[in-house]
Amino acid sequence: MECDYHFVPVGEQSLNIVFPEVIDAEENRLIHTLARVLSNTDVGIVATIPAYHTLTVNFDFLRTNFTSLTNEIEALIKSHPLLKDEEKKHIIELPVCYDEEFGPDLKSVLEYGKITFEDLVKLHTKDxxxxxxxxxxxxxxxxGSVSDKIAMSRLKNPRAKVPAGSVAVAGKQTGMYPIEAPGGWRLLGRTPVKLYDPRHPKPRYNAGDYIKFRAISKNDYYYIQKLDLKGKYQLKELF
Structure with missing residues (x-):
């Protein structure tokens, strides 16, 4: 894996593998691949937590320690074939209704980018x-990362409540609110799909996956919402 990194101890049972502090798809792919590889080794690793430019590794201090584990990880990074090969993308299509009712920040983002509504939808659903x-x-x-034309900064005063399913941008980032919660991202629309259900803890997507947004009408929104509530709607997977 050709990438700069260093190890930082985090208490007696954890360490961070720290990569360059950038938002970079290739670097993040390597981090997620490394997380999966480490999770399948028998060197005392309990859990891995990938983030933008770090990988936290929790380990069993009765089986290993910081020095031994970092040596093991370095050897693995240099030799494991999965960390050298390009990985296939797992792409999940997510329907979104771009409408002022669901996207109260649409107008401000259009003014920010000096673009039309049609331009915004194309930009946000293109890749x-x-x-x-x-x-x-x-x-x-x-x-990430969204087009510069819609990369508007988050609100100065966050909303007390953002509806579940809201699709939003904040700078170069985009995301979905899985449950109703406070938030300061710019709301562009809403997906009719239930993104989080505590009764079914298996997530519909994971870190390392890709999300491809698909624009839908209001009629389609309510139709898909009814199907999803009955457990009859499956997200389309694009490979």
Whole structure:
């Protein structure tokens, strides 16, 4: 894996593998691949937590320690074939209704980019977005990178409530609110799909996946919403 990195101890049972502090798809792909590889080794690793430019590794201190584990990881990074090969993308299509009812910040983003509504929809649905990391709340995906024309900064005064399913941008990032929560991202639309259900903890997407937004009408929004509530709607997977 050709990338600069260093190790930082985090207490007695964890360490961080720190990469250059950038939002970069290739670097993040390597981090997620390394996380999967390490999770399948028998060197005392308990869990891995990938983020934008770090990988946290929790380990069993009765089986290993910082020095031994970093030596093991370095050897693995230099030799494992998966860390050298390009990985196939797992792309999930997510329907979104771009409408002022669901996207109260549409007008301000249009003015920011000096573009039309049609331009905004095309820009936001054109390419798949890499899920760099999960966080903030269950099911919240930090994705990127959006076009500069819609990369408007977050609100100065966050909303007290953002509806579940809201699709938003904040700078070069885009994401979806899986549950109703406070938030300061710019709301562009909403997906009718339930993104998080505590009764079914298996997520519909994971860090390292890609999300491809598909624009739908209001009629389609309510139709898909009914299907999804009955458990009859499956997200389309593009490979």
């Amino acid at each position: 798949p977005y890499l899920i760099y990391m999960m966080g903030f709340m269950p099911g919240f995906a930090y994705m």
